[in-house]
Amino acid sequence: MSQVFKALGHPARRRIVEMLRAGPMTSGDIAAAFDDMTWPTVTGHLNALKDAGLVSTEREGASVRYRLRISAVEEAVGFLLELMGKAEPATDPKEAKNGNPA
Amino acid sequence: MSQVFKALGHPARRRIVEMLRAGPMTSGDIAAAFDDMTWPTVTGHLNALKDAGLVSTEREGASVRYRLRISAVEEAVGFLLELMGKAEPATDPKEAKNGNPA
């Protein structure tokens, strides 16, 4: 969970996931959209997003396609909605930490 | 927006906002809930949350009460829902503070 929020804490990475909302893109296309940073820097951000589970990759010939993983977004949404009182805490045995009188 | 996500990227700070969901608390009560970090460290986290707009403060005698600011949470939710295709992009006057209709 920390990694997801941390990943979204950087403007460049938010911009990337926004771009991916329209559909998968290759590293090159993503990197080309940033004229203010180098390709390796973009790769670094993509790695951060991947480590957070926010994107997945598929190789396509010489290129690599990055795809948004909605399920990771849903996790974060769940936490926030719960914070707003609009969702119940996950009754997962794993992460249930708070006694929530809903 | 970066500050909100960054703030939520730390487990201690997520735990604090979760605690505040039940209602406002004083610094002392919050700090007392963390036996693994010192009071100044907790203050640091509270400052981060405040800078992000996630909490507000009111002095109450010698104590200071921290209150969760739902509106900041809503902003973040808006971004994520939009990412999931379940909400329209905010009518983007640069950085819409509050004016997000439904």
Added chain:
DNA sequence: CTTGTAATTAGGATTTTTCCTAATTAGGCT
């Protein structure tokens, strides 16, 4: 004013993040 409690700020050591250039891996093509 002095003392005690609540809370924050100051200063600094350590770790992590960020972002560059240079080098490298991976794949396609002739």
Added chain:
DNA sequence: AGCCTAATTAGGAAAAATCCTAATTACAAG
């Protein structure tokens, strides 16, 4: 093979985050 494009890794400098102890501010009560 050799070469070109696509993409990532390596290495390191600079900046930011983390978290401590010590000092300080804010407030209430005697």
